[in-house]
Amino acid sequence: MSQETSTQEKVDKILEREISQVTAKIVDIDQKIHKLAEQLAAKEERQRTIFDLLTTQVEDVETESKELEHSWETFHIEDVYNKLNSFHLKSCRLEETHRLLKTAIKTRELLSHFRSCFSKGQLKEAVDHASELRTLSIENSAQMEFLETLLEEQPVVDENLHSLKNTLRQYIKDASSKGYDALSQVYEKCVDLFRVGEEEEAFELYFSFLSSSIQKELNEPLSRLRQKGDSSSQLAGRCISCLTQLYECIASYAEENEERLTREWSEQYYLLLLRRLQSISNEYGTEILDIYCYSRQLNSTHASLTTPTTETRQLDVVMDEIALISQRTNAYFHFMQNKLDKRNHSGMLETSKIFRECLLQRKLDELISAYISMENHFMAESIKKAISLDEIPKDLGTVLVSTFVDDCFFVIQKSIKRAFAFENNDVLCAIINETNDAMNRQVVGFFKNRLVQILISQKETNRMESYTSKPLDKSRNVTMQLVILLNNLHNCQEYGDRLVGWLDVSSRKRNSVTSELDKIQSVVADLKDALKAFHSMLEETLEHLKTRITSKLVRSFEPLQQMSFILQEEVSLGVLEANSSFIDNFMEQFESSMGYLEELLIDSNWDDLTRRIASWTADHLESILWRKKFNSHGAFRLDTDIRSITNFFNSKVKQGTVRDIFTRLFQLTMLLNMESPTEIYDIWQQGEDKHIRWKLTAEEVRQVLSLRTEFSSEKIEHLSL
Numbered sequence: 001m002s003q004e005t006s007t008q009e010k011v012d013k014i015l016e017r018e019i020s021q022v023t024a025k026i027v028d029i030d031q032k033i034h035k036l037a038e039q040l041a042a043k044e045e046r047q048r049t050i051f052d053l054l055t056t057q058v059e060d061v062e063t064e065s066k067e068l069e070h071s072w073e074t075f076h077i078e079d080v081y082n083k084l085n086s087f088h089l090k091s092c093r094l095e096e097t098h099r100l101l102k103t104a105i106k107t108r109e110l111l112s113h114f115r116s117c118f119s120k121g122q123l124k125e126a127v128d129h130a131s132e133l134r135t136l137s138i139e140n141s142a143q144m145e146f147l148e149t150l151l152e153e154q155p156v157v158d159e160n161l162h163s164l165k166n167t168l169r170q171y172i173k174d175a176s177s178k179g180y181d182a183l184s185q186v187y188e189k190c191v192d193l194f195r196v197g198e199e200e201e202a203f204e205l206y207f208s209f210l211s212s213s214i215q216k217e218l219n220e221p222l223s224r225l226r227q228k229g230d231s232s233s234q235l236a237g238r239c240i241s242c243l244t245q246l247y248e249c250i251a252s253y254a255e256e257n258e259e260r261l262t263r264e265w266s267e268q269y270y271l272l273l274l275r276r277l278q279s280i281s282n283e284y285g286t287e288i289l290d291i292y293c294y295s296r297q298l299n300s301t302h303a304s305l306t307t308p309t310t311e312t313r314q315l316d317v318v319m320d321e322i323a324l325i326s327q328r329t330n331a332y333f334h335f336m337q338n339k340l341d342k343r344n345h346s347g348m349l350e351t352s353k354i355f356r357e358c359l360l361q362r363k364l365d366e367l368i369s370a371y372i373s374m375e376n377h378f379m380a381e382s383i384k385k386a387i388s389l390d391e392i393p394k395d396l397g398t399v400l401v402s403t404f405v406d407d408c409f410f411v412i413q414k415s416i417k418r419a420f421a422f423e424n425n426d427v428l429c430a431i432i433n434e435t436n437d438a439m440n441r442q443v444v445g446f447f448k449n450r451l452v453q454i455l456i457s458q459k460e461t462n463r464m465e466s467y468t469s470k471p472l473d474k475s476r477n478v479t480m481q482l483v484i485l486l487n488n489l490h491n492c493q494e495y496g497d498r499l500v501g502w503l504d505v506s507s508r509k510r511n512s513v514t515s516e517l518d519k520i521q522s523v524v525a526d527l528k529d530a531l532k533a534f535h536s537m538l539e540e541t542l543e544h545l546k547t548r549i550t551s552k553l554v555r556s557f558e559p560l561q562q563m564s565f566i567l568q569e570e571v572s573l574g575v576l577e578a579n580s581s582f583i584d585n586f587m588e589q590f591e592s593s594m595g596y597l598e599e600l601l602i603d604s605n606w607d608d609l610t611r612r613i614a615s616w617t618a619d620h621l622e623s624i625l626w627r628k629k630f631n632s633h634g635a636f637r638l639d640t641d642i643r644s645i646t647n648f649f650n651s652k653v654k655q656g657t658v659r660d661i662f663t664r665l666f667q668l669t670m671l672l673n674m675e676s677p678t679e680i681y682d683i684w685q686q687g688e689d690k691h692i693r694w695k696l697t698a699e700e701v702r703q704v705l706s707l708r709t710e711f712s713s714e715k716i717e718h719l720s721l
Contacts, residue, residue: 183213183256191264203269207276214249214280221245222284225291235295236321243288243325247332250277254339267343274340275354281332282359289363292325298370312385315378322371323421329364330423368427375415376434382411383442392484398599400480401487408443409495416499420506425516432503432523436530439496444533447489451541454481458548482545483597486605489538496531500524542605546612549594553613556589557582560624565634566709583644586617590648598652607653614649614658618665621645625668631709635672642669664695671696671704677715680705684721 110132117125171189186209194202221242228235254274261270296318333355340354355361386407393403412435419431458478503524511517560582594613598606621642630638642665649658659666674680680701683692696704698721705716 183209187260194265199265199269203265203272207273210253210273210277211280214246214253214284217249218242218246218284222287225288228291228294232295232297233317236292236318239288239292239295240321240324240328243285243292244328246281246284246288247328250281251332251335253277254336258339258343262343271340271343274336278336278354278358285329285360286363289325289360289367292321293367296321298367312378312381315374319371319374319378319418322367323418326364326368326371326422326424326427329360333361334423368422368424371422372427372430372434375419375431379411379415379434379438380442383408383438386411387442387446399487399602400484400600401491401602402484404446405488405491405495409492409499412438413495413499416503420503423510425511425519428507429519429523432520432527436523436526439530440533443492444530444537447485447492447534447537450481450485451537451544454478454485455544457481458544479545479548479597480600482541482548483600486538486541486545486609487602489534489541490602490605492534493531493538496527496534500528500531503527538605542608542612545609546616549609549613550616552593553586553589553617554620556586557620557624559585560621565628565630565638567631567633567637583641583648586645587648603654607655610649610652611658611661614661617645617649618662622665622668625665626703626707628707629709630672630707632673635669635708639669639673642666663693667692667694667696668704671701672708674705677705677711677719680719680721 113125114130171186187206190202190206190209193205221238225235225238225242254277257273258270261267261273298318337355386404389407390402390404392400415431416428416435419428422428461475461478503520507517507520507524511520563582590613594609597609601609625638628634642662646659646662646666649661670683671680684694684701694701701721702716702719705711705719706713
């Protein structure tokens, strides 16, 4: 019994060893079969694609053989067809491939069952599966030999593919001479090359064709520029035209190829095309700008800006040209960057950096730097010239203004709007800052010097008038100078406000990025602060003019100081009006002192001056009336006088009213015309309900009531206000 058991164990060990060897061999064969089957499937698909493309290529050869006869001298169509037929038969043995794959699948299944039976101790079933695996291994070996033979046919495929590539390359080279007209045909050939796995070469060939087309289109204008035979202005104009043509050409290729490349190739190749087109733009654009700088001698012009011989008119033309160059370049950059951003879904490509650091942008920055220096010089010299040519035109009607303001702000507005046309916020901010400096240093400085001269002349005139009773002609001349200064300051403020409003609206329309808008708003705020200097000077000049006029009007109050408001009952209203010598004297003196200024001053300045005179009059009247005593008839006369003088000033202002200026006087006469002090309770209570806005305090009300001779001081003191 023990001997039989020992024999059985030996048999099991031998069987187990044989099964392990068969299993290892089957696994190795299975892996090789699987790998070769995958290679065969891939080759099958590729061979089918190549066959289709070759068939299409042969048909193209037949239709275009006459046009491209020199390119096809060694290309025999019959041989190509024979090769294609042989290649097709060899590449379509799908039945063998399918049989091989089925054998591999069956081998995997048997191997799985064999391992399962062996692990469970089912030795008889395991031996059966091992026998089947031996049979399949013989079949697999035969089919592996077939696979290896089939894969050896690859050189035939490579030879046909090489022939196809050469054909496509030759076609593209021949079509390059046709330029843009052959674009569609060249693109189709490059797509064919792309489909057979030569993606990079297909792209390079296509881009080479585009580059040749751009070069052919720009060849004539660039050749003329390189000769540099035209005059300075003609050469500069040709440079701008050629640069524009370059941008339009590249933009058209970028637009036309967007859909076809992203649809039939990939977005990555379109992004690569845009970057390559930008490299062409850098090359040609920089050369064109170099020729432009040569034509305008910008280096020497920039260096000679400090000399007095620099012509501002010549600078004006050059700066307009640079603004046009910058505007078109920035529009081109904006177009190209939008195309890049649209297809840059992954965000891996920093599109703004492509243009911010490109050679063309650096050259443009050099031009912009020269422009900023020229614009600053142009603005300073033009304002200086406007100051030297300042005069009063004879054809502007009766309003007195000088030419300086119009000339000055014409230059300022032109410079800022030209900087805005650059579509570069840094340039705009630089010019606005220079404008702020020019206005503070030159324009405001000019007005301050003019005011100082006027005040010196006024002081001298006042000294001379103190020795004579008649006013001097020089005195009126001082007043006229103040009027001119007032009108000029008003126009400066108005022009400045319009400029700020235009900048605010235009910058908001153009800038959607908050940071860029904030940058512009910051310098515009500085411009507003600079304009406040005009308002301050306007206020100061108005005060000086008011002082000159009130120094003459003060004499008209002398009858009022002598007048008594303690009147008898028998004095009639007609007598009161007839004896209002104070009012008549004041109106006469007003017309004499400033009536003629109404036609010389701008309306707003006239109204401001009139209100200041009215305010001074009200204050002066009140200071005199506090020293008077009134009875009922005198209070009535005062009320009549106050209404008369208020109506007089109302008739002088062109907009609005001056009644608010005389509110305290109206309230004073109202208190003086009461029947008794206790009537104050009726209207004072209304004051708490805001029906009457009292300008007088409770203490001032008691003081006014004490001016009435009929009112008891005890009653006034006991008023509860």
